[in-house]
Amino acid sequence: MKYISTRGDKSPKRFCDILLEGLAPDGGLYLPEHYPKVDDATLARWRTVYHQQGYAELAFEVLSLYIDDIPATDLRALCAKTYTAEVFGTGEIVPLRHLENNIWLEALSNGPTLAFKDMAMQLLGNLFEYELARRGESLNILGATSGDTGSAAEYAMRGKKGVRVFMTSPAGRMSPFQQAQMFSLMDDNIYNIAVDGVFDDCQDMVKAVSNDLDFKRKYKIGTVNSINWARLLAQVVYYFAGYFQATQHNTEKVSFTVPSGNFGNICAGHVARMMGLPVARLIVATNENDVLDEFFKTGVYRVRGSADTHETSSPSMDISKASNFERFVFDLLGRDAPLTKSYFGDALARVGHFDLSTHPMFSQASTKYGFSSGKSTHADRLATIKDSWERHGMMIDTHTADAVKVAREHLRDGVPMIVLETALPIKFAATIVEATGKEPDRPAKFVDIEALPKRVISMAADTQAIKTFIADRCA
Numbered sequence: 001m002k003y004i005s006t007r008g009d010k011s012p013k014r015f016c017d018i019l020l021e022g023l024a025p026d027g028g029l030y031l032p033e034h035y036p037k038v039d040d041a042t043l044a045r046w047r048t049v050y051h052q053q054g055y056a057e058l059a060f061e062v063l064s065l066y067i068d069d070i071p072a073t074d075l076r077a078l079c080a081k082t083y084t085a086e087v088f089g090t091g092e093i094v095p096l097r098h099l100e101n102n103i104w105l106e107a108l109s110n111g112p113t114l115a116f117k118d119m120a121m122q123l124l125g126n127l128f129e130y131e132l133a134r135r136g137e138s139l140n141i142l143g144a145t146s147g148d149t150g151s152a153a154e155y156a157m158r159g160k161k162g163v164r165v166f167m168t169s170p171a172g173r174m175s176p177f178q179q180a181q182m183f184s185l186m187d188d189n190i191y192n193i194a195v196d197g198v199f200d201d202c203q204d205m206v207k208a209v210s211n212d213l214d215f216k217r218k219y220k221i222g223t224v225n226s227i228n229w230a231r232l233l234a235q236v237v238y239y240f241a242g243y244f245q246a247t248q249h250n251t252e253k254v255s256f257t258v259p260s261g262n263f264g265n266i267c268a269g270h271v272a273r274m275m276g277l278p279v280a281r282l283i284v285a286t287n288e289n290d291v292l293d294e295f296f297k298t299g300v301y302r303v304r305g306s307a308d309t310h311e312t313s314s315p316s317m318d319i320s321k322a323s324n325f326e327r328f329v330f331d332l333l334g335r336d337a338p339l340t341k342s343y344f345g346d347a348l349a350r351v352g353h354f355d356l357s358t359h360p361m362f363s364q365a366s367t368k369y370g371f372s373s374g375k376s377t378h379a380d381r382l383a384t385i386k387d388s389w390e391r392h393g394m395m396i397d398t399h400t401a402d403a404v405k406v407a408r409e410h411l412r413d414g415v416p417m418i419v420l421e422t423a424l425p426i427k428f429a430a431t432i433v434e435a436t437g438k439e440p441d442r443p444a445k446f447v448d449i450e451a452l453p454k455r456v457i458s459m460a461a462d463t464q465a466i467k468t469f470i471a472d473r474c475a
């Protein structure tokens with residue numbers, strides 16, 4: 001399998017070439033040059049694989065179609081090491097539970113940080129360690145986080161040979177639970193840096209360091225952001241696992257509703273559908289930051305400025321632009337790279353929006369690719385959390401609630417609707433209490449984590465300070 005860029009660079013790359021990279025050199029995102037098709041016989045076999053051999057083996061089957069530069073025995077071992085009941089809490093890894101009518105919740109949030117990013121990041125940690133060892137190299141991951149991404153990265157990379165993590169976060173701005181989760185890690189290769197500033201200050205520091213190409217090369221600076229193809233690929237697997245749990249036969253179809261921010265999660269659903277998974281609709285659920293809902297309703301993609309980016313009670317979806325969206329638009333435009341470049345490379349940079357409403361391909365987003373969308377607000381979120389709790393005794397987190405609200409609006413007779421549960425309610429306890437008056441349950445391993453000793457360095461919002469810090473640690 002070869003990988004190409006959405007902006008036209010066709011120099012053939014293989015999986016491990018792009019594993020440790022972010023954007024393609026032309027500024028585009030990597031995609032496989034085609035989506036392998038899963039025929040009926042394979043789909044039937046995978047159903048048995050998942051039910052009898054488990055999620056890790058299913059992951060191996062899916063990944064093998066896209067990765068041909070890691071020997072099969074090694075890839076199988078990496079999957080087996082990643083997707084264990086010990087790390088993800090159950091043998092199913094992504095168990096399905098019934099909510100109401102034909103709506104089901106697929107739990108993606110039982111990993112180490114209680115959010116769906118673990119599903120991909122845990123695999124990424126093992127892939128990085130494997131590939132770096134094979135090359136005899138090391139990597140310093142530098143990131144900025146306001147919560148979920150940073151902790152998922154740290155829990156994935158902790159103790160991994162050849163990898164250090166330098167994670168900046170705005171001092172005092174994460175929830176006490178999130179701070180405890182990250183700062184209680186005592187691993188030598190994890191550095192938490194609390195920056196005196198806001199999230200944008202952290203991100204500016206990271207960008208400034210990455211733009212210093214000499215420094216970047218000398219200190220082998222990398223990232224683990226959501227545009228990494230390996231992360232997306234890992235997420236494709238749970239669309240298959242959800243389907244196999246919700247159906248008996250491969251003649252049945254299901255729909256998915258996905259709480260979306262950067263379009264990474266649902267883009268994996270698009271890939272699964274392109275491979276032939278029988279998916280009727282892929283429904284994008286946004287919060288008040290409705291860049292994506294606006295696009296699917298109108299054909300206009302308009303990125304927001306920071307003044308128009310709302311701070312909401314489903315904060316992991318508070319985005320101003322959807323960084324993975326370019327992948328879908330590339331497919332929608334019939335893989336026309338120059339046109340994709342003219343929209344994402346030129347129009348967005350120049351005027352901050354582009355308009356596909358009159359483009360003949362736009363209607364195919366719904367007709368050919370199965371997309372629909374909807375939006376949820378703070379009031380909807382509270383009402384949905386309260387209702388799920390009072391009528392069904394099920395507590396759901398704020399992001400999942402956004403998706404349940406939108407799923408209810410799109411339910412069709414006879415088609416199971418799978419809502420992806422992307423976090424556990426304990427991570428957003430304040431809003432859950434606001435909605436239900438009740439404190440959410442805390443998994444046993446997180447009882448009293450706020451009281452654990454913390455390992456965190458304070459730093460001014462100063463690029464030179466972080467460079468010096470990194471250089472000292474790498475001496």
Ligand SMILES: *Cc1c(COP(=O)(O)O)cnc(C)c1O
Binds near residue numbers: 262266
């Ligand atoms: C990151 C995240 C999302 C959004 O996922 P995208 O891939 O960015 O669309 C939704 N919910 C939670 C809890 C998250 O952490």
